[in-house]
Amino acid sequence: MRLLVVEDEPYLLETLARELRDEGYAVDTADNGTDGLTKALDTDYDTVVLDVMMPGLDGWQVLERLRLEKSDTPVLMLTARDAVPDRVKGLEIGADDYLTKPCDLSELFARVRSLIRRSQDQPNPHIEIGDLLVDTAARAVSRDGERIDLTPREYAMLEFFVYRRGEVVSRTMLYDHLFDEDESSLSNLLDVHVCRLRKKLGSDLIKTRRGMGYCLDA
Amino acid sequence: MIPGHRSIRWQILGSQVLLLIGVILGFGTLAFVLVRANQYARIDAELERRLGVVAFGVAPKRTASGFEVTFELRPEEGSLFGPETTHDYHYRVWLLPDDTEFLSDNAPSELEKPELSELSTASRIYQYGKRREAAKVLIRTGADSPRALLIVGCDVSSIASELARFRWLFSAGGLAILVLGTGTSWWISGRAIKPISTIGETARNIAEGEVSERIDVGHVENELGELAGVLNESFDRLQDAQARQAQFTADASHELRTPAFVILSQAQSALRKDRSTEEYRRAFEICEKAAKHIGDLVEGLLTLARRDSGEDTIHHEPCDLAAITEDAQMLLMTPAEKKGVTLETNLKPATVQGDKQALRQLVINLTNNAIQYTPEGGSIEVAVESHGEWVHLSVTDDGPGIAEADLPHIFDRFYRADKTRTAGSGNVGLGLSICQMIVDTHGGEIRAENRADGETGAIFRVELPAG
Numbered sequence: 001m002r003l004l005v006v007e008d009e010p011y012l013l014e015t016l017a018r019e020l021r022d023e024g025y026a027v028d029t030a031d032n033g034t035d036g037l038t039k040a041l042d043t044d045y046d047t048v049v050l051d052v053m054m055p056g057l058d059g060w061q062v063l064e065r066l067r068l069e070k071s072d073t074p075v076l077m078l079t080a081r082d083a084v085p086d087r088v089k090g091l092e093i094g095a096d097d098y099l100t101k102p103c104d105l106s107e108l109f110a111r112v113r114s115l116i117r118r119s120q121d122q123p124n125p126h127i128e129i130g131d132l133l134v135d136t137a138a139r140a141v142s143r144d145g146e147r148i149d150l151t152p153r154e155y156a157m158l159e160f161f162v163y164r165r166g167e168v169v170s171r172t173m174l175y176d177h178l179f180d181e182d183e184s185s186l187s188n189l190l191d192v193h194v195c196r197l198r199k200k201l202g203s204d205l206i207k208t209r210r211g212m213g214y215c216l217d218a
Numbered sequence: 219m220i221p222g223h224r225s226i227r228w229q230i231l232g233s234q235v236l237l238l239i240g241v242i243l244g245f246g247t248l249a250f251v252l253v254r255a256n257q258y259a260r261i262d263a264e265l266e267r268r269l270g271v272v273a274f275g276v277a278p279k280r281t282a283s284g285f286e287v288t289f290e291l292r293p294e295e296g297s298l299f300g301p302e303t304t305h306d307y308h309y310r311v312w313l314l315p316d317d318t319e320f321l322s323d324n325a326p327s328e329l330e331k332p333e334l335s336e337l338s339t340a341s342r343i344y345q346y347g348k349r350r351e352a353a354k355v356l357i358r359t360g361a362d363s364p365r366a367l368l369i370v371g372c373d374v375s376s377i378a379s380e381l382a383r384f385r386w387l388f389s390a391g392g393l394a395i396l397v398l399g400t401g402t403s404w405w406i407s408g409r410a411i412k413p414i415s416t417i418g419e420t421a422r423n424i425a426e427g428e429v430s431e432r433i434d435v436g437h438v439e440n441e442l443g444e445l446a447g448v449l450n451e452s453f454d455r456l457q458d459a460q461a462r463q464a465q466f467t468a469d470a471s472h473e474l475r476t477p478a479f480v481i482l483s484q485a486q487s488a489l490r491k492d493r494s495t496e497e498y499r500r501a502f503e504i505c506e507k508a509a510k511h512i513g514d515l516v517e518g519l520l521t522l523a524r525r526d527s528g529e530d531t532i533h534h535e536p537c538d539l540a541a542i543t544e545d546a547q548m549l550l551m552t553p554a555e556k557k558g559v560t561l562e563t564n565l566k567p568a569t570v571q572g573d574k575q576a577l578r579q580l581v582i583n584l585t586n587n588a589i590q591y592t593p594e595g596g597s598i599e600v601a602v603e604s605h606g607e608w609v610h611l612s613v614t615d616d617g618p619g620i621a622e623a624d625l626p627h628i629f630d631r632f633y634r635a636d637k638t639r640t641a642g643s644g645n646v647g648l649g650l651s652i653c654q655m656i657v658d659t660h661g662g663e664i665r666a667e668n669r670a671d672g673e674t675g676a677i678f679r680v681e682l683p684a685g
Binding site for chain 2: 009011012015016018019022053080081083100101102103104105106
């Protein structure tokens, strides 16, 4: 899953991006509203974490303009202003969730996960694929009650396949949603991760559709 | 409503009712006394007239033994007496010296004969219970010895009952007037007091939090209307101050939240799993900067809050602004060098009346601000000069200057021209507000402008009264 974090406080931006990457997300960053809007319009992010008080375009303006063109990108507003009118304003402009600074990182992660589930129409965090159980809340996979260890990147890839089970997933889609702007899409990272997933979960779980991409059978 | 004697309305009402009772009683008693006197005077005049009639009845009469004084009334005179007359007039006559008694039929038997010595030729009035009598002595013509004792009387009970009726009528009328007067007074005092209750009610609502409520002064054009107007103005000012205070508090908490979030996220991030020494070092560095930022912010807020509340008083004493500036520059050399900015001074002794600490902070804040906005390689000039009654302090930089849109807000609290909220920048957005406050408390003026000498850059000018 690929996220965009828009925040003008450099230390905060750095920390949030690093921690979200640790969680297995591909994370793009923007330190002002204008860049944030450009990136959000260019790429289909799975969630945008948007600060409200920023120089140039502020969070409200970014959200308003984003909603004119894209109504389906989940947006989590992050702000130091927590008066009720501010929250109402954020939700009415089209924010999907609202978090007040300072907040626990764990809460931020939980809300991001919840936003992604909702946007994929998968409100239930427990998804069964054959004998495999994927817990999107705990970000864990188990078979017959036995936990299978996955790296965050491997898990992210599995989750992406799980949300689109039965569909053909192209390599471009995988690159768009699993790698951030700094990682080269020319690398063979994708094949490496698919190969590892097959090794850990069973070789017939993810099928290759020649010339089209991959598919996870429901 | 305030009960009893403390209520203005009750006081007005009480005094008016007392006054009314006094007036009614006074006039009523006077009228009663006059009416009674008048009634008795009329009766007394009637008795007087009848005394005269009775006196004519005393006359000498020829008898067998010569002339003899006797008493006899002619029939038309006799009709003036008797039970059929209006007031049941009677007479009693004694011929002297024999004391021959002549009584009218209706003369009450229980009445005493008055002593001759008490009487004279002028009539005298007696009142026995419900009967009233006039008595006089008739003198023999040409002699001093009394000839007869004459008394006429009547029943005055009808007058008494008439007076009693009058008294009752008067009491009823007085009571009616009293009730009417009290009612009117209650109504008038209520109308006069009403604006006061309106004012009180509004003030109470405002105290309970309805801060936007105002007294309706639409139709009240007296002193109370004026008072309400004055109060409304005060309420406006209070609401304004409260709104500014609320905005300031909201801004302050907002400003504190971001660095707090930086510290929290750094700490949580560092604790989530084992990190390298380098990563821990970085996390601590960032926490340190954010904590310093919070510290600066809190200090600035406290400075403003203390001055706002008047807790921190300025000690005015003569001091040399040039010396203070020179002293402050020592502190500023290091940050200027770090930034690669040259700091120049042009100081001429100038005495002002002021607080050394506050003035030092003024110079430091202005210079720090200039260092902040001057790029590497730039220069800043701090000048102090005396101009008659004013001392001028100016801080000139050759940075990019101030955008027109920022100029009107540059002294606002938390206003930052560059708008970046970096925890490590050392810029908390309060420095210039504190400068403005210091200058205000010294009775001076501060303004910011862009250089007009062809160079880019900003000038902050301060004018303080010379000491």
